[in-house]
């Protein structure tokens with residue numbers, strides 16, 4: 379049996395309230411043995427240790443997603459960082475994030491940058507991996523990262539071969555999800571095709587980011603196997619090779635806590 383991990387799935391969202399337990403059991407039967415829930419907001423982090431305890435194989439990250447920054451303000455820097463550090467002490471918390479920059483929201487870049495710097499600072503101090511979200515602010519994100527010695531993943535990577543290379547040159551991994559199933563995402567497909575498998579993680583971002591042909595439907599962690607299958611086709615290698623290497627990449631990034 380092949381094993382898979384959904385490295386980015388919002389299983390805590392209400393879209394899964396009706397069938398979370400049954401869905402996770404079914405995932406387990408299919409070989410999907412681990413899943414990481416990203417942090418989006420300080421109030422939401424409080425629920426994540428309980429979920430991780432309730433379901434075997436479910437881990438989480440703590441962080442402030444750019445879409446929820448406005449809602450979380452005002453924030454005290456020391457309290458914010460101390461809360462993140464306290465979460466990272468929990469065995470189930472394996473990363474900081476998701477955090478980053480997003481051009482499609484109203485919140486000014488300066489505000490977004492300040493919060494992203496905080497995540498980088500605490501991640502560097504704890505040697506914790508960062509789960510990053512970036513939409514159309516890649517140059518800005520890369521220039522922040524120059525100031526820190528951090529590890530992490532660019533979740534739901536979308537962009538050119540050159541951009542992928544800029545991230546992997548820094549040792550960062552790229553999250554591969556439903557985007558590669560879309561024929562119109564030719565640039566991203568080309569970038570993933572040319573990125574060594576050692577730099578890739580599988581993710582669904584469920585309930586968002588539907589796969590091609592599933593528009594309007596709830597995305598599910600079950601689709602991680604389809605993402606892996608598409609990645610295998612894109613790279614012209616076996617599904618087994620994709621599954622095994624992506625598991626190793628994930629272990630290296632998230633499951634070697636000091």
Ligand SMILES: [Zn+2]
Pocket residue numbers: 386388416476583
């Ligand atoms: Zn997400």
